[in-house]
Amino acid sequence: MKLGVLHPGAMGVTIGAALKASGHEVLWLKEGRGEETVRRAAEAGLVSVPAIGELVGQCAGLVSICPPHAATAVAAAVKQAGFTGSYLDANAVAPATARQIHELIGDTFVDGGIVGPPALRPGTTRLYLSGHDAEAVAGWFSDDVLGVHVVSGPAGAASALKMCYAAYTKGTSALLLAIRALAEAEGVGPSLLEEWQRSQPDLSARSEATARGTAAKAWRFVGEMEEIAASFTARGLPGGFHLAAADIYQRMAELKNDAAPDLEKVLEAILHQRRD
Amino acid sequence: MKLGVLHPGAMGVTIGAALKASGHEVLWLKEGRGEETVRRAAEAGLVSVPAIGELVGQCAGLVSICPPHAATAVAAAVKQAGFTGSYLDANAVAPATARQIHELIGDTFVDGGIVGPPALRPGTTRLYLSGHDAEAVAGWFSDDVLGVHVVSGPAGAASALKMCYAAYTKGTSALLLAIRALAEAEGVGPSLLEEWQRSQPDLSARSEATARGTAAKAWRFVGEMEEIAASFTARGLPGGFHLAAADIYQRMAELKNDAAPDLEKVLEAILHQRRD
Numbered sequence: 374m375k376l377g378v379l380h381p382g383a384m385g386v387t388i389g390a391a392l393k394a395s396g397h398e399v400l401w402l403k404e405g406r407g408e409e410t411v412r413r414a415a416e417a418g419l420v421s422v423p424a425i426g427e428l429v430g431q432c433a434g435l436v437s438i439c440p441p442h443a444a445t446a447v448a449a450a451v452k453q454a455g456f457t458g459s460y461l462d463a464n465a466v467a468p469a470t471a472r473q474i475h476e477l478i479g480d481t482f483v484d485g486g487i488v489g490p491p492a493l494r495p496g497t498t499r500l501y502l503s504g505h506d507a508e509a510v511a512g513w514f515s516d517d518v519l520g521v522h523v524v525s526g527p528a529g530a531a532s533a534l535k536m537c538y539a540a541y542t543k544g545t546s547a548l549l550l551a552i553r554a555l556a557e558a559e560g561v562g563p564s565l566l567e568e569w570q571r572s573q574p575d576l577s578a579r580s581e582a583t584a585r586g587t588a589a590k591a592w593r594f595v596g597e598m599e600e601i602a603a604s605f606t607a608r609g610l611p612g613g614f615h616l617a618a619a620d621i622y623q624r625m626a627e628l629k630n631d632a633a634p635d636l637e638k639v640l641e642a643i644l645h646q647r648r649d
Numbered sequence: 650m651k652l653g654v655l656h657p658g659a660m661g662v663t664i665g666a667a668l669k670a671s672g673h674e675v676l677w678l679k680e681g682r683g684e685e686t687v688r689r690a691a692e693a694g695l696v697s698v699p700a701i702g703e704l705v706g707q708c709a710g711l712v713s714i715c716p717p718h719a720a721t722a723v724a725a726a727v728k729q730a731g732f733t734g735s736y737l738d739a740n741a742v743a744p745a746t747a748r749q750i751h752e753l754i755g756d757t758f759v760d761g762g763i764v765g766p767p768a769l770r771p772g773t774t775r776l777y778l779s780g781h782d783a784e785a786v787a788g789w790f791s792d793d794v795l796g797v798h799v800v801s802g803p804a805g806a807a808s809a810l811k812m813c814y815a816a817y818t819k820g821t822s823a824l825l826l827a828i829r830a831l832a833e834a835e836g837v838g839p840s841l842l843e844e845w846q847r848s849q850p851d852l853s854a855r856s857e858a859t860a861r862g863t864a865a866k867a868w869r870f871v872g873e874m875e876e877i878a879a880s881f882t883a884r885g886l887p888g889g890f891h892l893a894a895a896d897i898y899q900r901m902a903e904l905k906n907d908a909a910p911d912l913e914k915v916l917e918a919i920l921h922q923r924r925d
Contacts, residue, residue: 468835488844499844524840533835538844540828541852545821548890551881552816558884559744559809564800568764568775568814576817605827608834609923613893614824620887647885 374398376513377422377432379447380406381414385438387492387519388463388500390417392436394516402428425454434459434513438487441466441596448474461485461510463500465597467536467604468529475504475528483510484528486535492519501535504528536604540615543594544601546587547618549580550625553636554643584639589632591625598622650674652789653698653708655723656682657690661714663768663795664739664776666693668712670792678704701730710735710789714763717742717872724750737761737786739776741873743812743880744805751780751804759786760804762811768795777811780804812880816891819870820877822863823894825856826901829912830919860915865908867901874898 377400378389389399401414403421414421422428428435429451435458437447444464451460460478462471463485475482483506489498499520502511507523514521524530556565569576587594598619602612624646628634653676654665665675677690679697690697698704704711705727711734713723720740727736736754738747739761751758759782765774775796778787783799790797800806832841845852863870874895878888900922904910 488848499847501840501844522840524837526836530835530837530840533832534837534840534844537828537832537835537837537841540831541821541824541849544824545817548817548820548824551886551890552813555816555881555884555886556809556813558886559806559813559880560802561800561806561810561813564777564798564806564810565813568777568810571775572764573817604835605831608831608920610827610831610834610919611893611896613889613896614827617887617889617893620889643886644884 374433374513375400375431377401377428377435378419379428379435379437379451380439381410381417381419382438383413384487384491385436386410386413386417386419387498388436388438388487389414389419391492391514391516391519393418394518395514397513400428400432425450429454429456432456432458434461434510436461436463436485438463440464440593441470441600444470445474445477448477452477457481459483459506459510461502463487464532465535465539465600466532467600467607468533469603469607470600471529471532480505482528483507484531485510486531486533486538488535488538494518496520501531503530503532507531533604536601539597540601540605543597544614544618546583547594547598547621548614549576549583550587550639550643551617551621553580553584554640557640558644581636584636585633587622588625588628588634588639588642589630591622592629594622595619595626650709650789651676651707653677653704653711654695655704655711655713655727656715657686657693657695658714659689660763660767661712662686662689662693662695663774664712664714664763665690665695667768667790667792667795669694670794671790673789676704676708701726705730705732708732708734710737710786712737712739712761714739716740716869717746717876720746721750721753724753728753733757735759735782735786737778739763740808741811741815741876742808743876743883744809745879745883746876747805747808756781758804759783760807761786762807762809762814764811764814770794772796777807779806779808783807809880812877815873816877816881819874820890820894822859823870823874823897824890825852825859826863826915826919827893827897829856829860830916833916834920857912860912861909863898864901864904864910864915864918865906867898868905870898871895871902 492498503524556562598615602615606612768774779800832838874891878891882888
């Protein structure tokens with residue numbers, strides 16, 4: 374089949390590579406993308422097309438992988454260009470957002486959620502699918518790297534699963550950094566580390582690894598945290614955990630181009646943007 | 650020395666027992682306390698006095714261990730009764746609350762924070778102390794069960810440490826239960842457990858243990874979460890994590906008399922109090 378990926382970012386390119394390894398020709402839309410994307414897509418053997426009309430005209434199926442705030446706009450652009458094939462939205466969006474995109478696209482919509490890092494090695498990354506055509510879209514993938522699982526339930530179920538999963542992993546990462554910032558502001562950082570050493574021995578190293586590993590991606594997590602907060606409030610549950618996490622990641626967004634800043638630099642970013 | 654404990658609840662009685670084991674006579678105020686407290690205090694060999702005037706008149710030092718929302722009122726009552734000895738507030742309060750109580754009590758105030766469960770076995774529980782007389786109050790304790798540590802810094806530092814510590818432990822417990830509730834509401838509970846089994850293998854058991862172990866105490870955690878939220882906002886950091894946690898624990902408060910409800914019952918309590 375000819376399939377398209379919008380867009381081959383760090384995660385998207387590995388999904389494109391999985392489709393290519395499954396025997397498909399994989400196209401992507403060059404219009405408006407940067408050098409880094411061009412390089413990544415070329416390395417993965419994806420074929421660029423210049424305009425959305427061409428992508429939509431050639432592909433039997435499309436996969437949307439973009440920052441959560443852009444997911445609806447990408448779907449709308451594809452629809453407007455006349456696409457009627459299978460449309461997999463694999464973004465970190467709230468179930469309600471997935472259902473909105475479902476309405477926009479129609480019956481060929483499949484809801485997806487990705488758990489794990491970019492799929493570079495087997496066993497690290499799962500793509501969950503739900504909705505009417507989930508089994509058919511699962512059939513696109515036959516490579517060994519990406520795990521593909523159909524979640525029972527309507528469109529929205531795969532997104533709900535993704536939201537629940539990231540609610541803990543990315544929520545607790547933000548919480549840990551907020552706590553380190555509070556301890557710093559209160560002058561009890563060393564005492565907290567001593568107590569953690571006694572009773573929570575993984576938290577010191579985890580907070581340092583989180584600072585280093587998250588800072589460059591934090592700008593992307595803001596929208597995801599807002600989608601998670603919306604997922605909770607839509608079910609009458611408190612959204613505050615993840616609005617607070619969005620706030621922390623927003624303060625870290627200025628570190629976007631800093632590959633692996635140390636904890637001290639991350640705490641400085643969090644604390645100098647205090648909201649009194 | 651003659652020392653007093655206000656009040657010998659589940660935690661307080663073990664602090665009283667530690668003082669008694671350190672060679673002090675330990676008094677407590679019977680007025681207004683329930684049968685359970687009378688039984689606990691008697692078992693620990695603490696001596697009841699009928700009125701606050703007597704407690705204040707006899708004791709060279711007092712320890713306040715009560716729910717966070719009552720900490721200021723307990724201090725005010727003691728001050729009003731004319732107490733001028735050493736006053737240890739060992740409650741889970743924000744640094745700013747500790748500083749308010751400091752102003753109320755005066756120079757004999759010592760700030761404390763307890764990390765861990767009631768001190769029944771050695772190595773489980775630490776009492777942190779800060780402020781001018783922290784070393785002197787640390788000298789009250791010479792038993793083997795309770796660990797007593799002086800935190801450098803002014804009054805408020807021990808409370809800050811306690812807030813930072815509980816921010817993670819009790820914050821993530823509430824978050825886990827909120828996530829289980831969201832997964833339940835979205836119909837993806839089994840899928841989430843499967844994914845956790847793959848990549849976060851401790852979360853399933855931890856969420857079940859949290860439900861069982863926390864439900865009966867949740868009513869007490871509400872005030873503590875509010876103090877933690879206030880600790881964050883006082884430093885220009887987001888308080889939302891712990892206001893959300895307070896919301897979850899408030900919904901669980903109806904399980905106060907249920908010794909160890911299962912997860913299903915806890916999720917039901919959380920979900921039937923949805924705020925739409």
